Amino acid sequence: MKKNEMLDRLADGTLNRRSLLKGLSAMGIGVAMTPYFHGRANAADQATYFTWEGYEVPELHGDYIKKHGASPEVSIFADEGEALQKMNAGFTPDVAHPCSYNVNLWRESGVAQAIDTSRLSNWPDVVSSLKTIPGTQHEGKQYFVPFDWGNTSILYRTDLVDIKEESWGLMWDERYKGRLATFSGANETVPYASVYAGVDPWNMSDADLAKVRALLEKQRPLIRFYADDVSSIEQGLASGEIVAGSTWNSSNVLLKGEGVPVKFMNPKEGIMTWVCGLTIHPKAPNLDAAYDLIDAMLSVEAGKFMIVDYGYGHSNSKSFDAAGDEAIENAGLSRDVEAFLKAGVFSNEFKDRDAVLKMFEEVKAGL
Amino acid sequence: MKLSAPKWMRGGGLTGYAILYLAFLYIPVLFLPLFSFNDGIYISFPLKGFTTKWYVEMMATESLQHALLNSIKVATTVSIISTVLGLLAARAFTRYRFVGQRPALGLLVLPLVVPGIILGIALLIMANSVGIELSLFTIGAAHVLIATPFATFVMISRLEGFDANLEEASRDLGESGWTTFWRVTFPLALPGIVASLLLTFIESFDEFILAFFLSGNEATLPIYIWSQLRFPKKLPTVLALGACILTFTVVVVVFAEWVRRRGVGPSRKSEN
Amino acid sequence: MTSEAYTTPPAGPAGRLRTAIRGALFRYAGLRGYILLSPTLLVLVGAMCLPVGILLVYSFWTQSYIEIDHTLTLANYIKIFTRQSYMLLIGKSVLISFTVTVATVLLAYPIAYFIAFKVSRYKIVWLILITVPFLTSYLLRVFAWKIILGYNGIINSGLKWLGIIDQPLTFLLHNPTAVVITLAHAWAPIAILPIFVSLEKMDRSLLEAATDLGDSPTQRFLRVTLPLSIPGVVASSMLVFIPTVGDYITPQLVGGPDGMMVGSLMHAMFFRANDWPLGSALAIISAMAITLTSLGIWLLTKQARARAI
Numbered sequence: 001m002k003k004n005e006m007l008d009r010l011a012d013g014t015l016n017r018r019s020l021l022k023g024l025s026a027m028g029i030g031v032a033m034t035p036y037f038h039g040r041a042n043a044a045d046q047a048t049y050f051t052w053e054g055y056e057v058p059e060l061h062g063d064y065i066k067k068h069g070a071s072p073e074v075s076i077f078a079d080e081g082e083a084l085q086k087m088n089a090g091f092t093p094d095v096a097h098p099c100s101y102n103v104n105l106w107r108e109s110g111v112a113q114a115i116d117t118s119r120l121s122n123w124p125d126v127v128s129s130l131k132t133i134p135g136t137q138h139e140g141k142q143y144f145v146p147f148d149w150g151n152t153s154i155l156y157r158t159d160l161v162d163i164k165e166e167s168w169g170l171m172w173d174e175r176y177k178g179r180l181a182t183f184s185g186a187n188e189t190v191p192y193a194s195v196y197a198g199v200d201p202w203n204m205s206d207a208d209l210a211k212v213r214a215l216l217e218k219q220r221p222l223i224r225f226y227a228d229d230v231s232s233i234e235q236g237l238a239s240g241e242i243v244a245g246s247t248w249n250s251s252n253v254l255l256k257g258e259g260v261p262v263k264f265m266n267p268k269e270g271i272m273t274w275v276c277g278l279t280i281h282p283k284a285p286n287l288d289a290a291y292d293l294i295d296a297m298l299s300v301e302a303g304k305f306m307i308v309d310y311g312y313g314h315s316n317s318k319s320f321d322a323a324g325d326e327a328i329e330n331a332g333l334s335r336d337v338e339a340f341l342k343a344g345v346f347s348n349e350f351k352d353r354d355a356v357l358k359m360f361e362e363v364k365a366g367l
Numbered sequence: 368m369k370l371s372a373p374k375w376m377r378g379g380g381l382t383g384y385a386i387l388y389l390a391f392l393y394i395p396v397l398f399l400p401l402f403s404f405n406d407g408i409y410i411s412f413p414l415k416g417f418t419t420k421w422y423v424e425m426m427a428t429e430s431l432q433h434a435l436l437n438s439i440k441v442a443t444t445v446s447i448i449s450t451v452l453g454l455l456a457a458r459a460f461t462r463y464r465f466v467g468q469r470p471a472l473g474l475l476v477l478p479l480v481v482p483g484i485i486l487g488i489a490l491l492i493m494a495n496s497v498g499i500e501l502s503l504f505t506i507g508a509a510h511v512l513i514a515t516p517f518a519t520f521v522m523i524s525r526l527e528g529f530d531a532n533l534e535e536a537s538r539d540l541g542e543s544g545w546t547t548f549w550r551v552t553f554p555l556a557l558p559g560i561v562a563s564l565l566l567t568f569i570e571s572f573d574e575f576i577l578a579f580f581l582s583g584n585e586a587t588l589p590i591y592i593w594s595q596l597r598f599p600k601k602l603p604t605v606l607a608l609g610a611c612i613l614t615f616t617v618v619v620v621v622f623a624e625w626v627r628r629r630g631v632g633p634s635r636k637s638e639n
Numbered sequence: 640m641t642s643e644a645y646t647t648p649p650a651g652p653a654g655r656l657r658t659a660i661r662g663a664l665f666r667y668a669g670l671r672g673y674i675l676l677s678p679t680l681l682v683l684v685g686a687m688c689l690p691v692g693i694l695l696v697y698s699f700w701t702q703s704y705i706e707i708d709h710t711l712t713l714a715n716y717i718k719i720f721t722r723q724s725y726m727l728l729i730g731k732s733v734l735i736s737f738t739v740t741v742a743t744v745l746l747a748y749p750i751a752y753f754i755a756f757k758v759s760r761y762k763i764v765w766l767i768l769i770t771v772p773f774l775t776s777y778l779l780r781v782f783a784w785k786i787i788l789g790y791n792g793i794i795n796s797g798l799k800w801l802g803i804i805d806q807p808l809t810f811l812l813h814n815p816t817a818v819v820i821t822l823a824h825a826w827a828p829i830a831i832l833p834i835f836v837s838l839e840k841m842d843r844s845l846l847e848a849a850t851d852l853g854d855s856p857t858q859r860f861l862r863v864t865l866p867l868s869i870p871g872v873v874a875s876s877m878l879v880f881i882p883t884v885g886d887y888i889t890p891q892l893v894g895g896p897d898g899m900m901v902g903s904l905m906h907a908m909f910f911r912a913n914d915w916p917l918g919s920a921l922a923i924i925s926a927m928a929i930t931l932t933s934l935g936i937w938l939l940t941k942q943a944r945a946r947a948i
Contacts (some may be wrong), residue, residue: 048584053598074430075584076594079912089491090500090583178809227897235599241790241807260752313775354703357912364896365728365904385753385765385903388746392827395783398793402786410786411796448743456679471676474683480878481687482885484902484930485922488909489690492697492919512686556932566774572775576888589778590868596892609779616775624767 022202042055047289050083050093053229054250055148059305063296072293078228079185081357087111092283094290099276101187101349103144113281114141121290122298125316129338133275135349145294148306149337151344152188153278154246154265155251157237166265167199169194169326170244171215172215177222181233181245186360187347188246194220195269195345202348209352209359218365219288226364237262237292249311249331264332265301274337277315313340385467400610408599410606414435419483422605431608434591438572441503445510448570449634453518453563454556460519478513486512487580494581501583507576514567525559562627565619573616583616588612692712704791707916715920725921729928732900735815736883737932743879744872746823751871752864756833766835775879778888784821785892788812802804811894816856821889826882831874837871839927873940877933884929885922901925 049056049066049072056074058065065071069229073261075093077083080102088109098106106112117123126146136144151194154170156163171180171192182189186285190212194201197215199208224242227233234251238260252264267269278294280287296302303319306312311331320328334340350356398410406416425431434553456475460468478486490509491501499505537547553560575589582590592608595601663670677819754765760844772780773942787793788811795807811817849859855857887902894900901921 031912075586079911083911085913089495090502091586223896224809228891231598236790239791241809345691354913358914358917361904361907361912362724365899365907366724366731366896381749381753381757388750388827389768389928391824392769395787395824396772396775396780399779399783410789410793411791412793412800413796423864446690452679452682455675458680459672463675465670465672468672471680474680474688478683478687479882481926482902484885484887484905485926486687486690487693487696488905488918488922490686491909492915493690493693506942508686511682515682519679531786566693573774573778575776575778579933589776591780592776611775612779613775613793617771618770620774621767624770625763 014151015159022352028105029325045289046070046096047284047293048075048092048285049073049078049095049097049293050075050087050091051095051097053231054310055097058347059309060302061296062085062301063299065296066287066291067292067296072289077098080187081185084109084111087281092281092285093306094281094284095287096279096281097147097276097292098144099187099274099347100133100136100144100146101274101347104138104281104291104349105353106279107138107143111281112286112336113282114138114143114292115145116291117142117145119293120145120298122295122300122316125300125318126298127317127337127342130275130315136277143279147277147297147299149273149275149313149341150249151264152183152192152246152248152274153267154244155233155237155247155255155262156265157240158263160240160243166267168192168267168269170265172219173178173194173195174222176243178224179241179243180219180222181224181227181236181242182219182235183246184228184364186357189202190216190350190356190360191272191345191347192246192267195272201345201350201353204356206248209355209358213359216360220366221326240308249333253309253311267330271344272347274347275315275340275341307333313337383540395615399606399613403606403610405603405604408603410602419572421603422611425604425607425611428604430586430590431591431604434437434586434588437503437585441507441510442568445507445514445571446564447512449511449518449567450522450563451522452515453522453567456515456519457522457526457559460523463510475516477516477521479516483576484580487577491580497592500606501581501582502597503585505581505583506578507571508575509581510571513574514570515572516573518563518567521557521563521627522556525556525562558626562623565623569616569619569623575611640650676932694919695923697879697916698923700916702914702916712832714919716924717918717926719920726898728904729901729925732884732902732925733928733932735818735898735900736822736880736886739819740876740880740882742819742823743830744834744876747827747875748872751831751834751838752914755835755841766832769828769831771828773826780825780894781821781889784817784824785812786819786822787920788893798847813898815894816893818898818900821893822883822886825889826879829859830879833874833878834868834871837868837874841867866899869940873936880936881929881933885925 003211017270028266032182046068046229051074053076056071056076058071060069061088070286072095075084075091081100083096083098084102084106086096087093088111096111098112103112123145129147132144133144133146136142136146154168156170159178161170161279163173170176171182173180190200193215194204194208194212197208197211199211201212204212212277223230227236227245228253230247233245233247234254236253238258249264254263255262278297280290281293300316300318300322303314303316306314306329307319307323313331313333328335401414403421404417405414406418406420407414416503425457453486459465460472487509490505490512493499493504494501533551534547535621542550559617573589575593578587578590579593586594596604669842698715699713701708701710701712701714707887750769754762754769758765787794789795790807790809790812792812795804798804799807844861845863845867848864850856851896854862882898885902886900889904890900890903894903905918905921905925908914908921
């Protein structure tokens, strides 16, 4: 039966079932009705890696690729709160990438299990001070494998910004109204606002919270957008849409590499420091692959890439030698991790996390 | 019957407006394919040169293929289920009169009208309280909810012009209920069914909000697109994908609408 | 109506039951209708009414940290109603949606009129042309506007390239105006159809009568066509207004800090601040605000619509 004839009879309603099926099978649609195949057969065996954008690049888990033949399945989150919600709702990655101040919450929420560090060949080389960050251990067990560390600070265009001293106050500078951007996550923005306000971000009283809130409300009209991710801030700085934004070390390396005149500030009130790392989900479907992935990310090759190409610190102490002192200088890092972290304001858990988060969401909404 | 319109609406003015309006509807969307062939990462003028490399890259991306496959799986299942449900409901509404018909119709419209985020939140909460884990199934269930009213209305518009006498005649001639359905009702309703299958497929394929709220480990295509929107380097590939999706959608929808309206057309003419 | 199935009734109690049911189905056509409708109704109730019910219950609970306190309380509602700022956000969302609705319907009316009265041969083509954009991916359409209005986007780079401006225009993106433009574009097609239907169904003889009685074309439009098309206009407004109030994607992509709508806050409560009960209460209140506004429009135009019918 010709196609046109069939369409005509279809429209007229005179096509009967038999001829329709004949026609359809002739067109090969029968093939489409066969049961769906399950995609790549080996997809189920790869670990699922839940992380921030940029950390899924193959250079950071080379050993895993060598052993398993492919990269793990990746899912990206922009905000740890969102990541937790997704896992609470049933998403079960094998390995996730929170920062140290969230490990307690994640463990209590049931999305992080105790890690058997004897299964990690690179564990002995991990900087010892990083192994014992408060909140990452519980009842003698390790729930967190430190992976990367670095700073949150202001990255600003040296050609568009004129300041006398480096201070967090740049993010409240009325001269640059509508040309500032900051992270939309409370964990990123509230701490530096607190530091600028002169209060301890991690132990805020109600009065402190009100003070920080007022400050954030003052900042809001100056903000062009609250960024969900680092790319928006990087793009904004590159195009000149914004003159300053809060971001991490990697943005500095990236934009400098593109020839954009930027500087990663060391504010007088104190630069923010953080350590992030890897957790394993209690119901991880591919436990062995999970350990392989973590071990691969702890390797020296991954560490070298991290320091040289991203400008972040790495938890493997041998990575420093591999990267070389020049790269460490360029990135603004230091071999003495403990001193580095102590020199800035180290990211910790908020005393009343819910109150802080809610406060910031309300400020952002303009309430 | 041609009645003269008010002077300010007459002739060229209104036609000109219509053309402008169509331009307003289509041009923003046409930028997507335009820049998918542009040899440059940033979406800005001037155009840098023609290239198809983004399409090549798009077809090589594994996570994209995975999401595409998921979307197809979900959309196909949803279209079949919602069309069946819609057919039953449409038949109930057009052939029978019963108490509570209007409220039932109102209930049917509700999923289309409730804001997606509220529906998504409600379904997420229910899945959570009942202990259902999020997966492609939960996405599919949500899509059936919004696709079924769609399917019902498509089918109602098709079945309304349907002559009930044909069925009676068939029964008088000795056919039982089941064969009457299969030999008389079904073929006449076929354009509506085909249109419904296609339209609900597209509805599920393109749907983002509900999928986002109810997704587990597996992503559908819109979720994949959403996750790529923030990477400037991946942007042209996303545009290439967008252009493909648009073309596919347009072809399917035009075909579905044409089939549906062509089927209804002859009976309208006969009324005149 | 004779059929072989009924010439020999089956015997026994099961047989009698079957006959009774068959008889009932025969006599009460309505019952058959219900049975046909039941699977669909079940799905609707199970997948919509039930979740919304659970949502309602959630809104009466409270959450702190990760524990949810199951005691029923009005705390969330009190919080939302007494914090002027929450109500302001909902009010702002309603206002933005209202603006979008007005803009969309105003733009849609002329083209609906055009297709209903001015097009005689290719109505189907026009209707398809109008419907198609609506059925393409919503996400892509919003994103298209983001790249059009962006700092280095299509409008800015185009104007710069043509030499019309030096510095990019900053007022295009990241504000409520961008939200209105994007939403008006996204919902335009859906606004046209109800208006078209009511114009198309209009009794042409009424228009003829008006002309015969001496009305000028403008007068005829204002006194006959427009009032008779009000049901379509109202339906169209509803179809645009209701979904846009809860929209959170468009504000997120193009709204900037000022363009935030209540949908973003709901999303934040569920995905960041981890307060599901508060988010649920917010959702319920937004739904009520939408219903009240819609009801208001419905009642206000009741007279006009009654005259139309």
